[in-house]
Amino acid sequence: MAVSVAVPARIAGFLAAPTPDAWLDEACERIPELLLDHANCELKAASTALGFLYRYPERQALAQRMSRLAREELRHFEQVRSIMDDMQISFERLSASRYAGGLRDAARTEEPLKLLDLLLIGALIEARSCERFAMIAPRLPDKLGRFYGGLLASEARHFEHYIAFARSECGVGEEDIAARLAELKVIEASLVTDPDPEFRFHSGTPSP
Numbered sequence: 001m002a003v004s005v006a007v008p009a010r011i012a013g014f015l016a017a018p019t020p021d022a023w024l025d026e027a028c029e030r031i032p033e034l035l036l037d038h039a040n041c042e043l044k045a046a047s048t049a050l051g052f053l054y055r056y057p058e059r060q061a062l063a064q065r066m067s068r069l070a071r072e073e074l075r076h077f078e079q080v081r082s083i084m085d086d087m088q089i090s091f092e093r094l095s096a097s098r099y100a101g102g103l104r105d106a107a108r109t110e111e112p113l114k115l116l117d118l119l120l121i122g123a124l125i126e127a128r129s130c131e132r133f134a135m136i137a138p139r140l141p142d143k144l145g146r147f148y149g150g151l152l153a154s155e156a157r158h159f160e161h162y163i164a165f166a167r168s169e170c171g172v173g174e175e176d177i178a179a180r181l182a183e184l185k186v187i188e189a190s191l192v193t194d195p196d197p198e199f200r201f202h203s204g205t206p207s208p
């Protein structure tokens with residue numbers, strides 16, 4: 001029986017554009033690559049969390065949370081790997097999609113705006129991951145669909161942590177945060193909807 005899950009309303013309302021149907025169709029046809037890139041994304045999510053620990057060791061609340069987040073993302077990585085083993089999909093190196101790099105290129109370089117941007121970008125990536133898990137779960141084979149249905153709650157939680165730290169850690173006013181978030185949302189939406197010749201977990205509309 002197909003898993004029934006919905007994109008949480010707060011996540012759907014946060015993202016500037018939904019995932020295109022054409023990406024969902026493509027993903028169902030390319031499950032081994034989806035899983036392989038997903039495993040990479042979990043590793044990268046762990047390493048992004050560790051990056052905050054290295055870059056801002058003096059921020060104690062942030063460091064505690066990011067340390068936990070890194071462990072949770074590594075646990076997700078292990079779970080994806082074991083599902084891949086079950087499905088006899090071998091783990092290989094895969095080039096990174098344009099998505100995370102495209103967002104990080106937009107981050108400003110001066111503090112505290114850099115920290116603000118990195119946290120907002122983290123929130124966007126978690127929100128998009130949550131949205132894609134929810135949208136694709138009902139269309140996947142049972143066991144994988146259930147796994148994805150379970151992951152989306154974690155990603156929604158991670159999204160909330162990133163947003164909360166953007167508000168509490170940077171000393172930037174609510175209006176400026178909203179204005180910056182609006183700009184980043186536009187960039188994020190175009191990365192996941194513009195034609196994209198490469199298929200990845202966060203790729204755009206498939207183009208030949």
Ligand SMILES: [Fe+2]
Pocket residue numbers: 042045072073076154155
């Ligand atoms: Fe994760």
Ligand SMILES: [Fe+2]
Pocket residue numbers: 045073126154155158
């Ligand atoms: Fe996450």
